[in-house]
Every structure is written in structure tokens, then in C-alpha cells.
Amino acid sequence: MSAILTDHDYSYRNLPEANFHDIQFERVDFSHANLTKADFSNCLCIECDFSYAVLKEASFSSADLRGCNLQGADISGADMYFSMLEGANLTDLVYDDNTKYFKLYCPEEGPFLGYKKCFGFRIVQLLIPADARRTSATNNTCRCDKAKVLTIKDMYTNEDYDEAIAYADGSFVYRRGEWVEAKNFNPDRWVDSTGGINFFMTREEAESYL
Incomplete structure (x- = not known):
């Protein structure tokens, strides 16, 4: 300062x-x-x-x-x-x-697609359903409490994978075709780094995540 x-x-x-x-x-x-x-x-x-x-x-x-x-x-x-x-x-x-x-950066109602980056430069495409709780703070990172894994692809080659491991929690595994749920989801949107499935609205945003 x-x-x-x-x-x-x-x-x-x-x-x-x-x-x-x-x-x-x-x-x-x-x-x-x-x-x-x-x-x-x-x-x-x-x-x-x-x-x-x-x-x-x-x-x-x-x-x-x-x-x-x-x-x-x-x-x-x-x-x-x-x-x-x-x-x-x-x-x-x-x-x-x-x-x-x-x-709110993501849609307030209805189903939509989201993307997240996992270990090994794997990009996970998620279906966030209409009944999922969702939120965002004051940036382009969003959170939800549940989602279905549609695809898992290599960020550079687009090769398909069956699973991907989250950055924040090594025990949280995304498997293609399966539903994932964050039981620690925090509904307070102004708490930025907290419980939930973190995702972005576009693949490009997810790829830029460090």
C-alpha cells in the first residue's frame, strides 16, 4: 500500500x-x-x-x-x-x-455447460443441471454443487480421457459419463475460495487457469 x-x-x-x-x-x-x-x-x-x-x-x-x-x-x-x-x-x-x-457470471436459471482444468492439462466439460445450485463472486470463476461429466479432453491434442483429478482436492475425481457432487458447497457467493465445483463458462477461460 x-x-x-x-x-x-x-x-x-x-x-x-x-x-x-x-x-x-x-x-x-x-x-x-x-x-x-x-x-x-x-x-x-x-x-x-x-x-x-x-x-x-x-x-x-x-x-x-x-x-x-x-x-x-x-x-x-x-x-x-x-x-x-x-x-x-x-x-x-x-x-x-x-x-x-x-x-452472477453464470446463468441464474436452467441447465448450461461449464469447463474446468484438471491435472495433466485435462479439460473437463460439465453439464450443470437446472436444479444445481450455482454461484460466482466478482470474477469469471463459478461454482456449483453438482454436475455431469460429459467429456474429458487433452488441452493440446484433444485426446479423450476417462478421468481427471481436480487441482484443489486430489481425492476429487471426474469420470466421463458420471455425476459429481460437492457436499461442501458454500451458497455464499461473496466467499470466493470455498467449497463447490469450480468451473468456467468457456473452454478458453478454463485453459487460461493457472
Whole structure:
């Protein structure tokens, strides 16, 4: 962090396009402030209050907002990519179709296909059924509680395989034609690294996973 700001009062201030990039905020009050197009990317916000602030088109890319108060804030058009929102107060939060990476990344209803990368550069194609619980946080990684394994192919040669082993849990094996279920599925979408079957919406995204 380039700087630390503690116990400061920015409430009701007019601060459009403010550059707060890479700052650590502790118990800072931004409530009711105009922060349109402000840059909070890569910020660590500890017990901060953004309630009813205007955050239109602001950047919160890779910002840590865990436990912060965003009640009634307006994040229309904001960039929330990889922001951390676990435990944040999101009551009456205002967002729109231009708010990036806030809505669920995968379909909210119905069946669809997903892809994941396993050991040995094997790409698993999954059918996520209509009754599967599914979720995502603020990036393109999704999770579900159950899926059917349709195909397992080599990432480079497209050779078929019968099984693949998950990166996160070596005992979790995907077998072609079989159903898999994550009994530890966590329905809290804002907890990014947690229980569930992790997948991507496209094969290209899965292949890019490191």
C-alpha cells in the first residue's frame, strides 16, 4: 500500500474522479459522498462506510471491501472485478447492467455447460443441471454443487480421457459419463475460495487457469 489513511471523514464530500489507488483506509467515512469515477483499485478498506455514496463508474478492481458498509450506495457502471465483498453490507445497493462483475457470471436459471482444468492439462466439460445450485463472486470463476461429466479432453491434442483429478482436492475425481457432487458447497457467493465445483463458462477461460 502506498499510504494509510485512518479515521478520516469524507462524508458528503464532492470528490468525482478522485485517485485513491493503492491506499489503505481504516474506519474512513465516505457516506453520502459523490465519488463518481473515483479510483479505489487495489485499495484495502477496513471498517469503512460507503453508505448512500454515489460510486457511479468508480473502479473497485481488486479492492478489499470485506465488512464495509455499502448500504444504499450507487455502483451503477462501476468496475467490481475481483473486489472482495465477503461480509459487506449490500442492503439496497444500487447497480445496473453496466456494473461490471457484480451480477452472477453464470446463468441464474436452467441447465448450461461449464469447463474446468484438471491435472495433466485435462479439460473437463460439465453439464450443470437446472436444479444445481450455482454461484460466482466478482470474477469469471463459478461454482456449483453438482454436475455431469460429459467429456474429458487433452488441452493440446484433444485426446479423450476417462478421468481427471481436480487441482484443489486430489481425492476429487471426474469420470466421463458420471455425476459429481460437492457436499461442501458454500451458497455464499461473496466467499470466493470455498467449497463447490469450480468451473468456467468457456473452454478458453478454463485453459487460461493457472
